[in-house]
Amino acid sequence: MQIESHYKKLTLLLVLVAAGIFTAATDISPLYVDPYKLEYPDYFGNRISIPEDNPTTKQGVYLGRMLFYETKLSSSQTISCASCHQQKFAFTDGKAFSSGIDNMRTKRNSMSLANLLWVRNFFWDGRAKGLEDQAKFPLNDPHEMGGYLEKAVKILQQTKEYPPLFREAFGTAEITSDKITKAIAQFERTLISANSNYDKYLRGEYNPTEQELNGMELFMNSPRPEKNIRGANCAQCHGTPKMYMELFHNNGLDTEPKDIGREEFTGMENDRGRFRVATLRNIALTAPYMHDGRFKNLDEVLDHYNEHIKPSKSLSISLKNVSNNLDGEKLGLTANEKSDIISFLKMLTDSTFITDPKFSDPHLKKVTTN
Incomplete structure (x- = not known):
């Protein structure tokens, strides 16, 4: 069935190329992006929160996982999302308040990143509407990760590894801050805890x-x-x-x-x-x-x-x-x-x-x- 599906995608792509809709300059067709199967028990309910413009895909999740642990997103090149959200502590950090790039303490305790697929309002005060919005706050905070997001975009664009990963996830090798937060959100939605x-x-x-x-x-x-x-x-x-x-x-x-x-x-x-x-x-x-x-x-x-x-x-x-x-x-x-x-x-x-x-x-x- 997968082989047949790929042939159908390839046929459609050739038609689009012939029609001039896709050209040789196009990095990759989004048709090749594979959906990520989110697995969770029935008793968790199906009122999940995934925006239409950011479907969860295998390529996006992997890219998001890379970015979640990427210190290049901080101005000091030493802090990543995982610094305050460590897997061994169920994605907290064991501290009352975390430390950012200038060792200034965060205002509140780092929350556990588990079962976010069902959450709509993030942070202790609920100020972020969705995971994509949530990711922007620490990335743009001058004391957490240094407000370095736009500069990080340029740094990642110059690397060998990231442009191909963005191409696979989003259809183009161009890196943007929006794609960064979307990819991180995709990874975080896979953090499902359901086997206690x-x-x-x-x-x-x-x-x-x-x-x-x-x-x-x-x-x-x-x-x-x-x-x-x-x-x-x-x-x-x-x-x-x-x-x-x-x-x-x-x-x-x-x-x-x-x-x-x-x-x-x-x-x-x-x-x-x-x-x-x-x-x-x-x-x-x-x-x-x-x-x-x-x-x-x-x-x-x-x-x-x-x-x-x-x-x-x-x-x-x-x-x-x-x-x-x-x-x-x-x-x-x-x-x-x-x-x-x-x-x-x-x-x-x-x-x-x-x-x-x-x-x-x-x-x-x-x-x-x-």
């Missing part, structure tokens, strides 16, 4: 421990003390199989936040201190936590939700008056219950995702020994 023990459990391939099952039940339940139902209320924001919903919440970190969050983008006072709900996929690998990395471990995160919610005008309604105790003012989880929830959260670690060679640095050459 939790996924295996959903597929009937894994038997959870008693602790994990208890933690899962607590995670999914909202407290109803009048019916003797205990819960941690996590599923209100993280309850889908992707462990993520595209919501922005003030989760009670501060009564008067130093970082006003989404309000900075929307200008609306009720968005003060609201931030995007982060995915819990691979959460055990992505410490420290929150937009400012204030919590070093999962114990601290659970302690916050259990005991330290700060009241404010914009506090999420999902966190108001929630308790496992009748007339209680705090969540009221026991030490054992918190331990069980953490056991469940560790089920979300996907070792395949953090070791998959398709996501690794293609610039690294294998060292061979005789």
Whole structure:
């Protein structure tokens, strides 16, 4: 079937050449670009976000992977996208704040790049509409990658390797900033994490421990003390199989936040201190936590939700008056219950995702020994 398809493409190309639509000056026909098959479980849903003008192709994904790890995109020639998004940390970097080309700290914690295929608004405040738009921010930031994108275009154009890769991905060897961000976006859409023990459990391939099952039940339940139902209320924001919903919440970190969050983008006072709900996929690998990395471990995160919610005008309604105790003012989880929830959260670690060679640095050459 593939051979027949290529013959049809070749026939059509010859017709176009004969008609003068394509000439010898044309680098390559887009007809030869191969679609990339994005594989994910049915339970993730099919409301994926791919713009019509940037379909996901094998050539585009490979180019995007090269660019994701390319230090030539930064003014110092030392920083790449992967500097702040490392595969071993589920594409975070293990720091509260990352460092850019001048060692100045970023404003917020680097978010995990997992299952972005279903995301529409990016960054902690949701200011970027789509992955293509998201990629422009760090590339053009004077402190992150040096605002070097247009100069990087000229540098890549002079290399031997990149013009052919752009020709294969986009039909012409001309390199532009738009093509760079499109290719990076294509690669990032392939970063799908769907093979954790939790996924295996959903597929009937894994038997959870008693602790994990208890933690899962607590995670999914909202407290109803009048019916003797205990819960941690996590599923209100993280309850889908992707462990993520595209919501922005003030989760009670501060009564008067130093970082006003989404309000900075929307200008609306009720968005003060609201931030995007982060995915819990691979959460055990992505410490420290929150937009400012204030919590070093999962114990601290659970302690916050259990005991330290700060009241404010914009506090999420999902966190108001929630308790496992009748007339209680705090969540009221026991030490054992918190331990069980953490056991469940560790089920979300996907070792395949953090070791998959398709996501690794293609610039690294294998060292061979005789």
